[in-house]
Amino acid sequence: MGLILDLLVQGSQMAAVLLLAPLLTGLVRKLKSRLLRRRGPPLLQPYRDLARLLRKEAVLADNASWLFRAAPYLIFACTWVAAALVPTFASGLIFSWTADLIAIIALLASARFLLALAGMDVGTSFGGIGSSREVMIASIAEPAMLMIVFTLALVAGSTQLATVAGVLASPEVGLRVSLGLALVALLMVAIAENGRVPIDNPATHLELTMVHEAMVLEYSGRHLAMIELAASLKLLLYVSLIAAVFVPWGIAGPGAGIGGHALGLAAWLGKLAAGAAMLALFETAIAKMRVFRVPGFLGAALMLGLLGTLFLFVSRSF
Amino acid sequence: MSGPVTDVVTSGLAFDVAHMLAGGLVLLSFVMLYQDRLSALLNVFALHAVVLSTSVAWQAFAQDAPHLYVTAAIALAFKAIVIPTALHRIVRRLGIHREIERVVGTGLTMLAGMALVALSLVVMLRVTAEADPLAREDLAFALSVVLLGLLLMVTRRNAVSQVIGFMALENGLVLAAAGAKGMPLVVEISVAFSILIAFIVIGIFLFRIRERFDTVDVNALDRFRGDRR
Numbered sequence: 001m002g003l004i005l006d007l008l009v010q011g012s013q014m015a016a017v018l019l020l021a022p023l024l025t026g027l028v029r030k031l032k033s034r035l036l037r038r039r040g041p042p043l044l045q046p047y048r049d050l051a052r053l054l055r056k057e058a059v060l061a062d063n064a065s066w067l068f069r070a071a072p073y074l075i076f077a078c079t080w081v082a083a084a085l086v087p088t089f090a091s092g093l094i095f096s097w098t099a100d101l102i103a104i105i106a107l108l109a110s111a112r113f114l115l116a117l118a119g120m121d122v123g124t125s126f127g128g129i130g131s132s133r134e135v136m137i138a139s140i141a142e143p144a145m146l147m148i149v150f151t152l153a154l155v156a157g158s159t160q161l162a163t164v165a166g167v168l169a170s171p172e173v174g175l176r177v178s179l180g181l182a183l184v185a186l187l188m189v190a191i192a193e194n195g196r197v198p199i200d201n202p203a204t205h206l207e208l209t210m211v212h213e214a215m216v217l218e219y220s221g222r223h224l225a226m227i228e229l230a231a232s233l234k235l236l237l238y239v240s241l242i243a244a245v246f247v248p249w250g251i252a253g254p255g256a257g258i259g260g261h262a263l264g265l266a267a268w269l270g271k272l273a274a275g276a277a278m279l280a281l282f283e284t285a286i287a288k289m290r291v292f293r294v295p296g297f298l299g300a301a302l303m304l305g306l307l308g309t310l311f312l313f314v315s316r317s318f
Numbered sequence: 319m320s321g322p323v324t325d326v327v328t329s330g331l332a333f334d335v336a337h338m339l340a341g342g343l344v345l346l347s348f349v350m351l352y353q354d355r356l357s358a359l360l361n362v363f364a365l366h367a368v369v370l371s372t373s374v375a376w377q378a379f380a381q382d383a384p385h386l387y388v389t390a391a392i393a394l395a396f397k398a399i400v401i402p403t404a405l406h407r408i409v410r411r412l413g414i415h416r417e418i419e420r421v422v423g424t425g426l427t428m429l430a431g432m433a434l435v436a437l438s439l440v441v442m443l444r445v446t447a448e449a450d451p452l453a454r455e456d457l458a459f460a461l462s463v464v465l466l467g468l469l470l471m472v473t474r475r476n477a478v479s480q481v482i483g484f485m486a487l488e489n490g491l492v493l494a495a496a497g498a499k500g501m502p503l504v505v506e507i508s509v510a511f512s513i514l515i516a517f518i519v520i521g522i523f524l525f526r527i528r529e530r531f532d533t534v535d536v537n538a539l540d541r542f543r544g545d546r547r
Binding site for chain 2: 176178181295296299300303306307311313314
């Protein structure tokens with residue numbers, strides 16, 4: 001019985017992240033438009049876009065290799081597995097022993113590696129530019145992310161997300177400056193990883209500035225649908241990750257009943273909506289930075305993560 | 319930490335707040351290293367002094383040492399209000415308030431700063447193994463603030479930025495003094511006043527440098543050093 005319930009929770013989480021990801025993207029777009037006093041596309045527009053792309057024929061370049069065709073599915077699979085591991089509404093997932101922060105980062109990094117390869121596969125100049133910029137961003141964002149993971153792991157004594165969330169929800173954490181630094185650094189990394197405004201504009205097709213869009217320019221039809229869905233899943237993953245680690249209240253524990261899980265689901269939906277609202281507000285308030293300012297921005301995130309780790313060595317527990 | 323539960327809770331909280339304020343001071347030192355505009359640098363310096371004053375006041379509360387409140391008040395009045403205001407006026411009169419300073423290699427400076435913080439933590443944690451944890455972390459952070467102030471002085475070429483580096487260094491000394499429970503009030507007041515006098519002397523010097531060389535970039539001084547072998 002317990003195993004069935006665990007499987008049910010894990011399965012519903014996998015379905016929930018997949019179903020809600022386009023909605024989150026739609027919500028951010030809608031809120032951004034409303035903040036700019038535009039009407040904006042309807043909330044369900046991303047679903048319609050995906051359905052349209054799936055119906056359309058996929059056009060391939062003549063010199064596209066097997067990698068170009070396989071990459072969208074692999075990217076989608078990596079991102080989906082990573083998103084399914086983050087405790088969103090319940091921490092007692094059956095796969096929670098694999099929900100290691102480092103494993104999640106590795107899955108996302110593989111997805112990024114495949115996308116960069118696919119961008120270069122056809123040999124157009126835009127794909128090359130996009131891949132080189134993406135890798136430049138990644139080479140600083142990933143060390144910064146690892147420093148954040150070290151900070152969390154030192155506080156919680158584990159890199160398992162469920163344990164980290166449990167420790168941070170308990171009152172004995174107290175007031176820790178390291179966690180504040182890690183939160184700011186994680187927000188900066190999340191913005192960079194998802195290609196949001198100061199780093200990259202998700203709505204642009206201006207060749208001077210695009211990063212993510214430049215890599216996927218050659219894709220069409222069902223391949224493009226997979227990549228778009230993976231991008232939405234990644235945004236949902238980061239919002240859920242930040243919520244699970246820094247706002248862990250309301251997540252249903254391993255032994256929670258139906259009521260606990262319903263409460264966890266409601267709390268998670270609230271956190272997602274709050275995250276979308278904050279992201280839209282931030283994106284509206286700030287201007288995009290030059291590509292060559294990005295290392296400075298991410299360097300600050302790396303520095304904050306490193307400082308957070310260093311500060312832990314003079315804190316109470318050491 | 320043994321004792322009644324409430325005692326443990328309050329001392330834990332006292333430690334956490336002290337840790338947060340001292341950590342904030344180190345963070346602001348990094349922000350100063352990062353700034354390339356003079357007026358922004360001055361504002362961060364004023365904030366640095368405000369955090370220092372809060373930190374000293376919290377130490378006064380946590381250690382039950384009322385004379386530290388005087389130190390906090392001195393830090394707030396002089397370093398957060400008088401000196402930044404005066405420096406703002408000097409910068410404005412020298413006409414360099416809009417200038418962007420070419421800081422050489424922000425990334426390298428940051429890495430060097432990180433290494434200095436790690437160094438001071440390693441040194442202090444090893445030296446003060448038996449000390450009270452509150453004093454321990456305070457001394458470790460104070461040494462980092464001092465070293466970062468020195469780094470700011472070394473990496474900048476503008477004389478005003480070097481003055482700010484010097485003042486930030488002195489903030490670190492005050493933090494160390496507040497944590498060490500040993501410095502008498504007389505010494506603190508005299509240190510504060512000597513800093514003020516140093517500031518006045520430096521201010522006069524700034525104008526002299528400016529009069530003679532038409533710039534406050536200290537590289538201009540090198541040309542007047544005579545023959546280099």
